[in-house]
Structures are given as structure tokens and as C-alpha cells.
Amino acid sequence: MTTARNKCRSGRVTSAGFGVLQVPVSAGARATAGERIGWALAVAVPLAFLGVFFAWPVLTLLARGLAPDGALDLGGFGEVLARPRTWRVIGQTLIQATAATAICVALGIPGALVLYRRRFPGQGLLRGVVTVPFVLPSVVVGTAFHALVTTGGPLGGLNLDGTRTAVIAALVFFNYGYVVRNIGTMWCRLDPRAVEAARTLGASPWRAWRTVTLPSLLPAIASAAATVFLLCATAYGVVLVLGGTGAGTIETEIYLLTARYLDLRAAAVLSVVQLVVIAAALWVGERARRARQAHLALRTDVPATPLRVADAPALGVTALTICGLLVAPMAVLVIRSLRRAGHWTLANYADLSTTGGDNALLVSVWEAAGNSLRVAAAATAIALTVGVAVCLVLSRNPRRRLLARGIALFDAVFMLPLGVSAVTVGFGFLITLAPTGLTRSWWILPLAQAVVAVPLVVRTLLPGVRAIDPRQREVAATLGAGPGRVLASVDGPHLLRAGGLAAGFALATSVGEFGATSFLARPQGPTLPVVVYRLVGSPGAQNQGMGLAAGVVLAVGAAALMLACERLQASARRPTRSLAETGTSNTLRPAQVTHRDRHK
Template identity: 50%
Template sequence: MDLSRPAIARRRPSRATLARLALLAPPLAFFALFFAYPVATITGRGLREDGAWQFGRAAEVITDADTLGVLWFTVWQAAASTALTLALALPGAYAFARLDFPGKRLLHAVVTVPFVLPTVVTGAAFLALLGRGGLLEDLWGIRLDTSVWAILLAHAFFNYAVVVRVVGGLWAQLDPRQEEAARLLGAGPFAAWRRVTLPALQPAVAAAALLVFLFTFTSFGTIQILGGPRYATLEVEIYRQTAQLLDLPTAAVLSLLQLAAVTALLAAHALIVRRTEAAHRLTSAARTAHRPRGAAQWGALAAVLAVIALLLLLPLAVLIERSLSVPGGYGLGNYRALASTEGGTFLVAPWEAIGTSLRYAAVATVIAVAVGTLAAAALTRRAGRLVRGFDALLMLPLGTSAVTVGFGFLIALDEPPLDLRSWWLLVPLAQALVAVPFVVRTMLPVLRSIDDRLRQAAAVLGASPARTWREVDLPLARRGLLVAAGFAFAVSLGEFGATVFIARADAPSLPVAVARLLGRAGELNYGQAMALSTVLMLLCAVTLLVLERLRPLRSGELV
């Protein structure tokens, strides 16, 4: 019997596999061209000299005392920021998961606003609160800008929602009767929580901690504004070596060092996420939250509301107050000044940055949704190592040096056949790189929740994969697609690290405009920076609140 032909037939790729590869092709091409190629080019430019690799240079940079100091501060502040964020946000995760109180849904949206704010707005808000002429100095004569405390508080402000959503999602699904049984057996409230609830929450706490560590490890805009010359993370040092000292070899080594650290963090996060998903499957369905009972729960809720008011709302309120502050009182003078080119900071009026940013973000959203939705569709079903590796690749732009990507755009895309350096679309492309992971993380749960039998029925009736997607998946995933688009828009609106390199002087984005105004002395420049930051904050906040009206985001979809 000739078994060769059946054996060959069995090895032929199935129709589903071919469809998956077709879905993966555009995202792979996008990441290869606009992520891998620029990063590889700028790294190679820095580490190659006269056609030879200069690996000795890498050893010199890594062992240099200044590099070790920057690396130590990067790791130290990220660990401290993570610990502070967990301490402040875990009670909030409990309150949103287990307690019911008036205004809960609105407050849940409000605590997410800082996460989608641009880092330069976060820096500007804390500068208005803690810096020169800020609220703290006005009241008590204390300044905390250019201090590590300002950095840690700003990072906790930015990442509070990560812990609330990731940990709170699992906490809401834990069966409270297990903890109640421990109480009946004589355990106190804290002992029951420590021995029963905390072990069950460990996967979610670890996943949230890793995400917070990743975001603070790669912090750039916040450190630039609040850290001053004393403090620099790897990302800030890469920017300094690239833009100020033009030392590409050192910048390339630091970029590779950061990339290696981020890759390890993402691998650990992927492992923990799988454990968290298993924990979700093992828990009961979500329990109905209840009104606070007893003094302890009312006290916990009051403490959570106080933290939200002081950590999240106060900086934003002070930012708005400073934007309205003018000589002699309050008014709209700073906003009116945005329509003028007085001061010479920009070639155009700062107000034009608003329209420019909206156009950039809109185009970036279209690109990110197209690429991210195709990637999510390919990842919907469980697959082998190759597809899981692509899933990890999609997260790399969140941790890779945005400075390296932005400068790589300038170096790699400035000659034929990819002479795109003066093309306005470069900015939306850079913004889309950062937005794609959010689209994928939002769409994956939505697409995986669609009953596969619907797709099979469409296939039996003769529908092609494209028609099945158009007539089955798309109608069911429409709201999720709108949420993904909203997040992509908010993230693109606030992208700063790469945009600062490639935005033209006559078409600055809002974050770039804010950073340039804060970098120049003068009361007018400071007031304009506060006004633009307020506009940017309101745009992001309105976008997020609209999304919350569309559909309350489930825990884990944020990141």
C-alpha cells in the first residue's frame, strides 16, 4: 500500500491555517517595516564602524559607572513606584469589586482617565501641584519637583487604574463564602483575607505589578518634566545620548539593554496572564456587589475615596486652576495666548497643535484598528509557538524605547525606496505602533467570546472566511471595535517619545507643544503649557467617558 500520498496530504496546511497566515501577513509587514527595521537600523548604525561590529563598545558602556547609576535608578524607581501603586490601589480594587455605592460607574471611568493621559500632561499636573509656584509651595512653602517623591507619586497616579482593573476583575469573581468560612472557623478579618483571598489573587496582583513595573521602567515624559537633571531612566538617557550628545553607539547599547529587560518582563507577564486566565476559569461567576456593611467597610470606602480625591483628582484640578491663573487673578488669558505666535516658541500658533493632533490621532486610529483587529482575529484561536511569539511581539512597542523608534524613523526612512522622512504620515505611523497592543488586548476577549459554531455554520453554508468575518464576527464585535478605536485614539493623542523626533516644527502635536512650552522660561509659556495640557486632558477624558457609555470595559481589556 502506498502511504506516501496520504502522508503528504496530512501535512498540507488546512484552510483555517492558511486563513490565519493571511490575517497575520499585514500586521507582520507593518511591524517589520515600521518597528523592526527602524530599531535594527539605528542599533546597527551605532554598533557598526567601518563595516565591523564594535562589541567592545557595548562592554564599555554597560560597565561604565554612569550607565550603572542610570540602570540602578531605573530599576529602583520602578520597584518603588510599583510598591507605592499597589499599596494605594489594592484597596480601590477591593472597593470596586465588592462594594456598591452611588456614582460607582462614573468613578470607575474617572480613575481610568489618568492611564490614558499623555505623560507630559501627568508631568505638567504634578508640576502645577508640587513645583515652583505650585499649590504646595503656595500653601506651605514646600517644593517637591526635581525630587524622587514627585516621580513616584506621578507614577502611582498614572498606574492606579492598572491595579484596579486587573486585580479588581479577579477579585469580583472570587467566591466570598470561602473567606466567610474561614471567619466562622475563628480567623480574624485580616487573617482570613491573608490566608484565603490573597493566595487566590496572587496571579492578578503579579500581573498588575509587572505591568506597572514595565510602564515605570520605561518612563520618559514624566521623568523629563519632574526629574530635572538629577534623575534619568534608561529612556531619558537614550534621549540625551541621541538628541543632545549625538552619541549613537552609547544610545544603541542602552536601547538593547532596555529591550532585553522589557522582553524578559513581557515573557514573565505572558506566563502570569495564562495563570490568571486559569484562575478566572476556576472561580465562580461574578458576584453582585453589596452596600458597605459595618464601620470597617464604610471606613475602607472612605479611605479609597480620599486616595482618589488626593492622588487622582487634585492634580487635575490644580492643572485646570493654573491654566486659568493670570496676573491679577483668573481669566482666559492663557487660552487666548494660544492663538498667537508671540514668544517665538513655534512657527505656528500653539492652538493649531490641537487640530494637528486630532488629525494625527484619527489617522493613527484607523491604522491601529486595522492592524490590531487583523492580529486579534489571527490570535483568537489557540495556536502554536509561532503565533504566541507574534502575540508577544505585539507588546514590544510598549516597552521598547520610543526615542529609539522615533530616531530610527529619521535614520532608516530617509532614502529610496523608503524616503519617507518628510512625509506627514510618519507621525501617525509611530503613534499607531503604540496603539496596536491596546487594540489587540481589547479585541481578543471580544472575538474569543463569539461562539465558534456560528462561524462553522457560515462555512457549511458556503461563506468564505472574509464573508464569515463580515457577516458573523463584525456585527457581534462592533461595540468592542468602537472601544478599541477609542483607546487607540486616546493613546495616539498622547504619544510623545517618538513624536518628539519626527513632528515637524510647523506641525507639532499637543504633547510636543506642551513639552516645548515647559522647557522655556517665562510666565506666559508656563500658562500656555497649562492651558494646552488642560485641553489635552479634557480630550482624553471625554474620549474615555464616551467609551464607558458605550460599554463598561471588563477588567483586563485596558492592557
């Protein structure tokens, strides 16, 4: 440790894979006024956004339930927690979320290897197929899975209808692509020379993967697992459609208490319980990430390699997962959209330009689709702006313990929107923002969807930015780069590398968001998921067929958005050299520095 400190003081900066740079390093330089203002804004703007559009509505609704007369009444906690039904619902929530998360991670690691570290024809198409389920409306997915397991369906003989197994399978269907893309995005940026060195020293492929690759991937795995657990624990539509009495969750219970029984007191208690569960999951995920966090040698130009014989197990698992778990429900959805009254027909798609039977809608499906794209684009711009600022703050490692704890709390706060009931958020928006007139504005939907998308953007960008060796920033600053140039040359390439993925997830999530949007969308300006829900729930073969056809359109549109972001992401992978890499790529000896100084 003493030797390392002396080297740092003398200006000898060493970074894995970059050699040695003999330059004077100004350790402990104080931040300028401009830097302080910039970092203050990076903290204040996201906190203001979250405070106004998340904390205020949610806390207002909780206050209506826990303090109806203006005085805090905690007696509801004892009453609600004394019910056997409450503990049964909490247990079911934890069991389903834990099982679905474990399966997603177990299947997602081989999927990330095949789809992101290997190269083969049709790879881009399979990436799009894997991502589509993540953005499908939950009601449509529930309907598709119900068609699989119900009597007369392909799996009807297994008696899975209304069981916990069907719900867990649907949750894995939703979140498998998220795990694959987050782990794969990190995996395809790892410097392969560490694995090559391990193989040269005699390690088997399995041992090299277990001792070199897996520890490098654990931060991304922990981040993805924490997010998937939150998404599974707060699943709403799919549980409502598929779940029987043994599969209800805290989310569906809040919906029943709020929308059906108008019991805001019990709903508020369960919302607090849900927040506690989410906070515990965040704490466990953060501890796991910190235990394995490392500064990695990341690159933006690592080429994919062809498939190998050793990849056969991973390829088999991935093929079985894609065909059996992802394609089968989507195939059922497509087949049902092509049938009406027992006959094959394209009438369901032709009717998308109408308002449905008995004018079930006020606008056509295509008009709703256009509105969804506009809302999603605005929500993505907001989410990326807030998310990038949050990631830059979270990627820093302050030496002061108080600041480090503040950053950890900052991280947990921006994961809370994933752990709060969509019913709570939607009702909170209506109660809190209605007097301001914002609920009548078109911007209410982009703002609500951005609240949901920001945590996904942060979780997508953060692992790569956190893995940057801070010495790269120090070297860039030593070479004369200002704070903005350091961010652009060191953090920028890694943000761009994962930026396409983050934008794709934000777009796709906003296009398919149903929970809060269902409470806020106006009848004359609905989004596509709201239209699908209304059509599927309307009587008549025409309306239900149109709903399924609209679900197919939504799936294809989401896949197209993700593929477009994949192309943008691929263009960002062109070999570039940051300022820090340029300054540290070669070993500069003292004589070389002196010789260059003489020619200035």
C-alpha cells in the same frame, strides 16, 4: 482524564454553567484552506506592520551605533557597562518601575471593585477622572507635580523636589487608571454565581474573594502589571522634568547620549540593555499569567451591585487615591492655567486661538487640537485592526509544543514597542523612512502612534479572550457554525465588551503621545502635546499660561473620549446570547435530540 476523553468522543460536552449537550463532536477536524489562509493573514499582517514600522527603524539606528563602519563592533558593550554611572541608572530604573508597579496594583484592585463592580451616582464621571492622567503629556504632568513639591508649593516643606519619591508618585499617577480599567473590565464580566456558591457553603466574604475572585483576576492583574512595568521603565518626560541625579533612568540616559552628546554607540548599547530588561519582564509576566491562566465563565450582562458596608475599606482607599494622588496635581494645573502675572484671568484660554507671544507657534492651539484628533482616529483604526488579529492568534491553545512556543514568542514580540526608547523609535523613523518620502506624509504620525498603541490594545483585549472556554467554540462548530460565525458568536461578544476600553486607550494614548511624535511632527502640522511642550518651554507669561491652558484642554478632551468609549462599551453590554451559549444553556437529553430530529 480517560473518562473526560470518552465523553468528548461520544459527543458529551460539559461546560461550567452551561449543562450538557448530547451532540456528535468531530474532534480533531482538519482546518479548511480558507481557515488556513485566514489564520496566516492574522499572523502575517501584524508581523509585516511591526517589521516595517518598528523593527526596521530600530534595528537601523542600532546598526548605526554598533556597526558604524559596516563591521559589527561589540567593544562598546564592555566600555559602557564598565561605567559606574550605567549600573546606577539601570538600578534606578528597576527600583522606580518595580515600586510604581506594586503601588499601582495594590491601589488598583480596590479601585476596580468600587468603580466596576459597584453602582453609585457619579460612577461614570469618576471613571473618566481616573483615566485622564494616563493620557496627559508627561511634560505637563511633570510641571504639575513640580508645582506641588517645589518650594512654596503645597508639599514644598517635605523636600521632595528632584527625589525618587516624586518620580514614583508621578508614575503611579500616570498608570493607576490603566490598572483599574484592565482589572475592572475583567472583574465586571466574572460570573457571580461561583462567589455566591462559596458564600452558601459558609465562606466569609474575604475568603470567597481570596479563593474564588482573586484567582480569576490574576491573569488580568499579571497582564496589567507587566504593561505598567514597561511603561514605568521607559518613562521619559516625567523623569526628565522631575528627576534629579538620583532618579535618572535608561530612557533619559539614551536621550542625553543621543540628543546632547551624539554618542550613538553608547545609546545603542543602552537600547539593547533596555530591550533585555523588557524581555525579562515579559518572561516573568508570561510565567505568572500561565501559572494562573484558567478558562472562566465570563458573561457580558453581569449587573453592578450597590455599595455595601463591607466595601468601606476599598471605598476609603479609592477616595484617598483619587483625591490625594489624581485630583491634587490636576487641580494645581487648572489653578495655574487661570492665573497670569499673579492675577486671576481667562486670558490664557482666550489666547488659544492665536499663535502665542512672538509667534511661538505656526498654528493656533485649536488647529493643533483638530490635527491631534484626526491623527488619533487614524492611529486607533490601525491599532485596533492589528490588535484584534494579534489577540485572536494569541487566544488559541495549540496542542503542538512548537506552535505553543511560537504563540508565546508572538506575544512577546508585540510588547517590544513599549520597551524601546521613544528617542530610538523617532530617530529610527527619520533615518530609515526619510529616503522613502514617508516622513513628509501626514500618515507618518498615525503609523508611529499606532506602533505605540498596539501593545495596549492587545493587553486590554487579550485577558478576556484567553479566558473563553475553548469548548464553547467546539460546540458552536458542532452546531454547524463556520469559522467566521464561531468568531462572531463566541469571541465577538467578548471582543466588543473590551473593545470600547481598547479603543478608548488607543485614542487617548494617541492624543497624548509625545515621545516619537516630537521628532516626527512638522512645524505646520503639530499635535497638541507638541504645542504644549513648545509653549511651556517658551519665554513669557503668555506662552507659559497658554501651555497650561492647552494642557487642561487636552485633559478634558481625553476624558471626553474615554467617556464616549464607555458609553459604546455599555451599549455592547446589553444581554446577548452567543451561539455556543444558546446551544449549551440547557441540558439536552438524547430523547430530546431524537424528538427534534423527527420534526425536521
